[in-house]
Amino acid sequence: MxxxxxxxxxxxxxxxxxxxxxxxxxxxxxxxxxxxxxxxxxxxxxxxxxxxxxxxxxxxxxxxxxxKGEIQWSWLDFGQPGVTKNLYGFDIVGISDVAVSFGYDQSNGGYFTTPYTVPADTVPGMVIPMPLSAPSFSVRLTYDGTEKWQWNAFSLYLQDLRGMS
Structure with a gap:
């Protein structure tokens, strides 16, 4: 086909x-x-x-x-390029459960974390923990397509590890 x-x-x-x-x-x-x-x-x-x-x-x-629906961001530096950042969690708002994975090696576009399925709206509770360190990240959302789905918002919580001067 x-x-x-x-x-x-x-x-x-x-x-x-x-x-x-x-x-x-x-x-x-x-x-x-x-x-x-x-x-x-x-x-x-x-x-x-x-x-x-x-x-x-x-x-x-x-x-x-x-x-099936897949949304993927390009590689994001979140500040100074090449400086390691600590991702410690995320929140998502939408409709339908979604599998979330994070790209952590920009030099090899295939290195993503194992997908982690979360509920459609995580904002009412605590931040979803995702400890990961890298100089840049890409986020991938995958909806299985068995029910209506929609993505509204996504928040990443991270800390820049650059030294203070």
Missing amino acids: KSSTILVYSISATGQVGAWSRYTIALNIDEWCIAGDDLYLRSGDYIHVFDEDEVGDETSPGIVGPF
Whole structure:
């Protein structure tokens, strides 16, 4: 089965912050159009419409499977580049449980911590502990796609280890 990749540039209503999103669709998309608020895709002899109330992705006509979601930040220095920082915890706000992992070796983009599943909204309780030291971090959020999910906010709590002068 072929697949297609869609790149979407979005600008937030608050703050006018823009970001690219990449969607991999398990269909070979021949044509697409937007009518009103709906996105229509043609794949061979079939027409598909994105439905925000649907949980899952139609992988072939009549077969809907989970639509896994992954959000990943680029490598962030959080201050002076090359200086080790101590990450001691994080908080997340959203909808649906999520697996969180942290990249800790920018020279090898594949070095991430084992994913750690947390509830959708951790702010009411204590900070979720994640002791990790590195000069830069990347955060990866993975939703399994078996229920509606949404990401709203993420906070990292860290300490810069640079010497005082």
